[in-house]
Amino acid sequence: MTVFKRLRITAGALAFACLASAAMAEDLRIATEGAYPPFNYVEPSGEIKGFDVEIANALCKKLNANCTIVAQDWDGIIPGLLAKKYDLIVASMFITEERKKQIAFSDPYYASAMTLVAPKGAGLTDLTDKGLSGKTIGAQAGATQADYLQATFPSADIRLYPNQDEVNLDLASGRLDLEVGDMVPMAEWLHNTADGACCEMVGEPIRDPAFVGEGVGIGLRKEDDTLRQRINAALKEMREDGTYQAINDKYFDIDIYTLK
Incomplete structure (x- = not known):
């Protein structure tokens, strides 16, 4: 067998192998x-x-x-x-x-961890159900943030939204006193967006495995x-x-x- 024929066979085998791999x-x-x-x-x-x-x-x-x-x-x-x-x-x-x-x-x-976020200077220090009674607090519907909010602050005025962007928008616009969200995206929103400059994290990170x-x-x-x-x-x-x-x-x- 000539070198040329060997090269043709090798090239054909490689092409077949690639096609077989793609098919798999x-x-x-x-x-x-x-x-x-x-x-x-x-x-x-x-x-x-x-x-x-x-x-x-x-x-x-x-x-x-x-x-x-x-x-x-x-x-x-x-x-x-x-x-x-x-x-x-x-x-x-x-x-x-x-x-x-x-x-x-x-x-x-x-x-995973969650956090509470409030407008800067809001002075929210008593982050208990009693301390937040009557406050308007938002979270994303169907998410664990909503479960946490409903279980932890039943005396608050709870508002649930289709997605996190809408929660953030209402907090930045003054329509919420507080929100609960996942810690990492909240940090990104606070530090890297114009709207997020309105607000800050409050309280300790929420790491309760029942919710996170x-x-x-x-x-x-x-x-x-x-x-x-x-x-x-x-x-x-x-x-x-x-x-x-x-x-x-x-x-x-x-x-x-x-x-x-």
Whole structure:
């Protein structure tokens, strides 16, 4: 056999291997909210971006998967997964016992904590139900922030909103006395937006596992346990090879995997 023929055979074999590999790549649909910057948001062009989206895309590379990212309103995000509209939820979802009754989760891909936010100079020091009785407090409906608000401040005037942006807008506009939100996006809003300059965090970080769970995880159907194990292995590899840190550093000044 001539060298030329050997080269032709080798090239053909490589091409076949590449085609076979592409054929073996699985198709996955991934849902995110698209209304929770900097974790997930929709650009004016319609493109979905953010930390969650980049984590999802990096994960898909590790899994050798062809992924499609779709935006889904928060209230319908778990029902959509159970109805098989998509295969995974990568949307900054707290891993809670209540949610684990419906779906499975990956290992956490970042740490969780909530915080109270008030207008600067509001003088809110008694952050008990009695101290906040009659105050107007907002949170995102269907989220663990709303559960915390309703359980902790039943004497307050509670207002729930479709998404976090609307909560923030009403706080900045003076229509709320206080809000509860996830610590990392609240810090980003306070320090890096014009509207956020109105306000500040008050009180201690909220770390009660009944509300913030075990961290933030990727949601999937309970029957997809093999996929869950592969996701956990890929997340571990992303932490070890620097992929995760590179994405983290594009968005945050701290390591949100540990909140340090």
